[in-house]
Amino acid sequence: MKVAIVGAGPSGAALAILLARQGARVTLFDDGRRPELLVGESLVPAVVPILQRLGLEEETASFSRVKPGVSFIWSPTDRFSFSFARFAPGVFPYAYNIPRPRFDDAVLARAVACGVERVVTHARLTPTGEDGRELGLAPETLAAAPSLGGRQPDLVVDATGRARLGARALSIGAHYGPRKDVAHFAHFEDFAWDDEPGQVLIRRLDAGWSWCIPLRERLSIGIVLGRDDAARLGAGPVERLERAIATDAWLSTIGGRSKRVTSVATYANYQLISHRGLGPGWVMVGDAFGFVDPMLSPGVLLALRSAELVADALAPFAKSQERPPLAELEAALRPYATTQTAMLTAWLDLVATFYDGRMAALFRAGRDWMAVGTNAIKNAAQNHIERHIALQASGMGTLRRYSRGLLRFMGRYGLRGVEPGQMAIR
Ligand SMILES: Cc1cc2nc3c(=O)[nH]c(=O)nc-3n(C[C@H](O)[C@H](O)[C@H](O)COP(=O)(O)OP(=O)(O)OC[C@H]3O[C@@H](n4cnc5c(N)ncnc54)[C@H](O)[C@@H]3O)c2cc1C
Structure with a gap:
């Protein structure tokens, strides 16, 4: 199977590694942009198992700093600190803070070492097919990759991040x-x-x-x-x-x-979820599919997770010498698009509780409740609530229905008179 991935950020390069390992022939278009600074420096714990799968944890650790947890400082008297290790094993016990350009170089170098063809060019995508719903490489982009022999690949992956090249070419809207x-x-x-x-x-x-x-x-x-x-x-x-x-x-x-x-x-x-993340012969990954606010740092996780899900869905086709039927590819990728939309939505819901003050109000209510005397039942209840918040915010259980329901319930009935409006972010 021949796959063209446009964009060599974390989502595109990670997908290239996984597909190449499965036996697909992968061309990765890289615009060569390497700014001095890139956002996406703080990772959540759920990224670490993916780095391990990519064989990149050791190298990442060599230039990064271990991130043991996060503190939210809402006012001189409202400081709430969390260490991931406290919630292990449900939550991976640590994450990393990474210099992003160096991290991107490491993922890309690994992709090339896996046999991925890297083409340095500012790629262009164009609508193709009878009804214009397919996405192809523009002629000069196709010509820049001699290994494709002038023939469109079996699958085009839009991994261009916020440039959203595919969405622009096909005029696909988004929920903001x-x-x-x-x-x-x-x-x-x-x-x-x-x-x-x-x-x-x-x-x-x-x-x-x-x-x-x-x-x-x-x-x-x-x-x-x-x-x-x-x-x-x-x-x-x-x-x-x-x-x-x-x-x-x-x-x-x-x-x-x-x-x-x-x-x-x-x-x-801004916060965005694409109305459509796949179509005949194309799929979006990472920020090209959707982007959540940075406060809880889920961006690189969503990028790498989308790469994993797409690679897993394509595993049955990767070694094929024949062009897989478009309908079969689309059907295989559909569960990925559903999951990615659900993950983006769950993160948006979670981050909304930080902006509208419910989360900080809940932290303060819990702290004040514990301050007036503890016992085994109170300790267990407070730990239970914090564990389910940690499961969501670490990326390990963001989609869990019970955790999300508990947070919704506590945000409505568990604030003990603390007014969320006072704790909101303007
Ligand atoms: C203010 C802010 C802070 C953030 N902080 C964090 C954080 O702390 N932690 C976190 O996990 N996430 C954070 N994010 C989000 C994170 O940066 C992104 O989610 C992540 O980079 C997405 O990876 P990606 O591979 O999908 O896209 P990108 O990293 O954007 O990579 C896309 C690549 O495609 C290339 N490209 C674009 N157009 C073309 C083209 N035509 N041809 C070839 N290549 C092209 C680009 O140059 C780029 O290399 C933050 C975002 C913002 C806005």
């Missing part, structure tokens, strides 16, 4: 979530750190929120906020990031005296 923010971030040295090494810190700001992601020698500091609030902070990214750090008392204790060692990168942050 409520947030339309802007993010600015950079790397710093000489910062002050008295937290556990590697712990990721998420801080609620007067407007929006910020991240502190400790890498090996550097700290990534980012802010995510509405466009109007960003404009009020300053005219450009540098001014906005510097002012956000200087004016937030907590953030300035960490970053106030630090030295910025990179430029400030800017991303638009």
